[in-house]
Amino acid sequence: MRRTTVRRTAVAASAISMALLLSACGADKSADAAPDDKAPGKATKALSQAELDKLVLAEGDLKNHKVTEPSKAEVALAKTATSDKAECKPLVDAMMLKPVGSPAATTSRKISTLPEKPAKDATTEEKAEAGLAALGKTVLMSDGVGSYEGKGAQEALAALRTAGEACAGGFTMTAGxxxxxxxxxxxxxxxxxxxxxxxxxTTEQDGAVGTSQLVTVRKGNALVSFFAISLAGKTEQPKAAIDAQLAKLG
Structure with a gap:
């Protein structure tokens, strides 16, 4: 059990260093709600960088979660991410800390679930076992938010939908x-x-197979992209975190 957990931890650590380039992604849906102010042909103005930075999730916004900014090294590594199939590039961008399409402003955060603390009277062995158990339950996420001019958000989401259909059979991502x-x-x-x-x-890295979740949501002229992976190997959609980000956008 410990050997399996350690192996998954090693895979996850590699994923974090690749700006959360992990072992599997998540689901597809379209809710074609088009409010009047987002009607075709009507111009929409993008948020400024300063405005967007205030609307991305921050530490304290999400209970039992840690929110941090990606490091310069992670951002630089993400920029090198490529796919062996050109049609899959929008998916790679969404999984990495890279903007989808051409937003006027973009920002990103790394989010992880916080483990429960062991009992105060727990033995050293019990604390170690609790630590391994908590590690297996940890979920790592990237949260990218972009603001677009005109129909840019709709076009970027459409590109992701098309890429999902074209790349259903798989592809290979490379970063560094x-x-x-x-x-x-x-x-x-x-x-x-x-x-x-x-x-x-579903992805495979160094022989380890797992699933992760990729969800991109349009709200007005903003796009929110979440990529999540669990050290347990199978990841559920991080709905609470996505909902919190959308709520903060207003």
Missing amino acids: SDKTKVTKLAPGTYAGGDEAVAFTV
């Missing part, structure tokens, strides 16, 4: 010296925002 093989991209659903695409992606 690390390669992750996506073996399957399965559609899922997310109810929220004006429209959304989501995928459960």
